Amino acid sequence: MRSIFTPLYLWVAFLAGAAYAKSRNACPKNPREEFRVGKAVYLQSNKEHNSIISIPIGHDGKLHGGMITATGGMGGDGIDGATNKPAGPDALSSQGSVVYLFAVNAGSNTVSMFRIDEIDATHLWMVGEPAAIPGEFPVTAAVSVKRDVICVGYTGAKAGASCASFTPEGLGQMNQVLDFDLGQTTPPTGPTNTVAQVFFTANDTRLISTVKGDPNTNKTGFISVLPFKDSRSSALESHDTRSSPSGTSVLFGGVNIPGTSHLFVTDASFGATLLNLHATTDKVSLRQKIVIERQQATCWAAYSQARESVFVTDAAANRLIEISDDGSEIMSIIDLKNGDPGLIDLETSGRFVYALSPGNGTTSAAITVVDSFQGRQIQHFMLDKLGAGKLSQGLAILQ
Ligand SMILES: *[C@@H]1O[C@H](CO)[C@@H](O)[C@H](O)[C@H]1NC(C)=O
Ligand SMILES: *[C@@H]1O[C@H](CO)[C@@H](O)[C@H](O)[C@H]1NC(C)=O
Ligand SMILES: *[C@@H]1O[C@H](CO)[C@@H](O)[C@H](O)[C@H]1NC(C)=O
Secondary structure, three states: OOOEOOHHHHHHHHHHHHHHHHHHHHOOOOHHHOOOOOOEEEEEOOOOOOEEEEEEEOOOOOEOOOEEEEOOOOOOOOEEOOOOEEOHHHOOOOOOOEEOOEEEEOOOOEEEEEEEEOOOOOOEEEOOOOEEOOOOOEEEEEEEOOOOEEEEEEEOOOEEEEEEEEEOOEEOOOEEEEEEOOOOOOOOEEOOOOEEEEEEOOOOOEEEEEEOOEHHHOEOOEEEEEEEOOOOOOOEOOOOEEEOOOOOOOEEEEEEOOOOOEEEEEEOOOEEEEEEEOOOOOOEEEEEEEEOOOOOOEEEEEEEOOOOEEEEEEOOEEEEEEEEOOOOOEEEEEEOOOOOOOOOOEEEEOOEEEEEEOOOOOOOOEEEEEEOOOOEEEEEEEOHHHOOOOOOEEEEEEO
């Protein structure tokens, strides 16, 4: 007999997992066993009939098998401003198009919510119908488990962010909370001058959005900070605070370093930044500029609790770069020799890093699994054999 986790219950378990890792961390018996391994990885195909690809994680951190579940929505492809053709591998030019467990459907302006089976985490049920978003070309989402809120960022002719509260039964009304005047089209022409990511601070008090500038037209990018109304409510304030930290121009994917006021955000034009979020003004300023040599498009970032570092990826370089979480140094560069053209969305789970190569039409999408303690690839998992096509976007993990 199969029993079903409600998403709520699942998220409580997920949080308990993080607490477990933390308390073990205080007194590690064996540092290598300190962190648990995740249960499953989730991606989206971003095809016309969009679907979620769910792949179980074994005890050794490796992937095996996998399942495909329809999202009921349509994928979408941005336009590459340099070629005027579909943006191809980096179709959404965003981080976080799949978040635990929701997926945006860029081509049909909806977001799909899923329930995860308790026994088999690859087994998904869509909750209700995909919910309509009051905007165009959604590319990124953020979930607050604490407040039961999801926010979706979109970057077409109508750009901004909308949020809804949710219960295990489904999503409430999506209300617009941010309006970005980008002068974009649907689909958008990018990758510059588009929304890159929405995410919450680690303490779930603020919604952060990164919007890429466009150096070619001197258009300044910015980072938006929008607080919740109070410590418990699911309602956000009506006005955000926007900053363009000095020296930045194409701010992309990011994360709030837990327990600090620091936002670690990539900048596709030179590498990465450590930014400070001011506790009372909500202004964001530059603390550290991390220039990555020979980088081309450093856009995605994931925090590693196990390493106290951030891993970043580059769409045009097949390597993982690990930067200390205070932005002071590059800790390691893991060059991969598996034939992938580059990497986009990534997540960490314990000592393992899961990084997506989105596929480029000839080379299939693949996930590279890296053991961060050993600094080497332990698996290169091709996605085409699962039958969801050769391309993929987004990456979330059930911890
Ligand atoms: C952008 O700014 C630079 C320096 O101020 C200027 O030389 C250039 O003409 C500007 N480009 C556009 C497209 O406005
Ligand atoms: C939550 O985190 C933000 C950003 O790091 C910080 O400025 C703020 O003071 C924190 N708020 C609480 C209530 O802990
Ligand atoms: C895809 O990537 C592979 C490996 O880097 C490369 O050989 C191939 O030319 C690329 N194909 C396209 C269409 O860019």
